[in-house]
Amino acid sequence: MARIVVIGGTGYAGGNIVAEAASRGHDVVSISRQAPETPTPGVTYVQGSVLNLSGLGDVFDGADVVVSALSPRGDMTDEVPDALRALIAKLEVTSTRLGVIGGAMGSLSEPDGPRLWDLGVPEEYAHEAQVGIDSLALLEASGAGLDWFFVHPPMVFGAWEPGERTGHYRTGGEVVVKAADGSSYISGADFAIAVVDEIDTPAHHRARFTVGY
Template identity: 45%
Template sequence: MSRITILGGTGYTGSNIAREAVARGHEVISFSRHAPESAIEGVRYRTGSMSAELPDLVSSADVVIGALAPRAELATGLTDVYATLAKLAAQAATRIGIVGGFSALRPAPDAPRMAYGDDVPPQFATEARVMAEVIDELSASAPTGLDWFYASPAATYGSYAPGEDRGTYRTGGEVAIFDASGSSAISGVDFARAILDEIEAPSHTRSQFGVAY
């Protein structure tokens, strides 16, 4: 059993990860700005100031999952939050996993991340670029010895397209995954399954991976 803390644990991704983690017998703490509308049995919920609470959240966990979105006050501050998380985690020997977006992946090996191109819809462009900057910063400047991973879901993913529990998924590296029909999709349940499988049996140390069917 691991002690897993989820930053942004009341959001769509965070809630799915928390639910899967509890079902597997892990000890789960969810940290967010607000209490959940519907609590998941077995999850401990904490709210408060990220800057004040982060040191304790990191030191008391085996794994910290960052499922935060670059919105509201984090629209310009998320990269700093994750940089601080990386430093604290390195000091505490805590593993961290960051959930990014599809646009942080590359369309082909060595190609620029999709977030830096012109194909991202304008309403998502700023968030996509921030999440791409997070993985670039980790890749270039993560503290020596920090155990981290960065997971990107498929293109069709989110509360607007929850999908079904297929009990399967594929993972890749930095390049986006598509099926034979050119589709890139993953359900919330199966993406959470991929995150927990990575926590329980690490295979992407200090690297990014995509998740899709």
């Protein structure tokens, strides 16, 4: 059993990760600014902001893995890079592994590129895509002692298309995962399976990977 701290644990990605990790018997702590509408049994919920790490007390002590599922929306629109920078600095001097949930646009469109970002991003998604790209850059620039992994979801991933749990997923290295019909999608529950599988059986160290059907 691992102690897993999920930042943004009441959001879409974070909430699914919290539920999946708890279902496997892990010691799960969810950090968010708001209490969950429907708490997951067995999960410890901590209300607070990652922008004030000292205000969270000892919540990170003894954590095997911290997963950041922050979304650059609302009052966090321009705050995610600074929050991640502070989190990296805190964990670099520990043995805690760091997982970061990013976006699809930083993944490669095909082996050896270009990135989806380089093919053009609608203006309404550009900021969030840029934050994901910047977050990966922060991890790549971190000290060699920090063991991190970064997960790119597929092109369609969000609460507007929650889907169902099938127990299946594919990983694609740095290349966006697409089905045979060209679609690029995964349900929240199956995305969470991929993330918790990476926690249970680490396969990516200081590396990113893509997930989809």
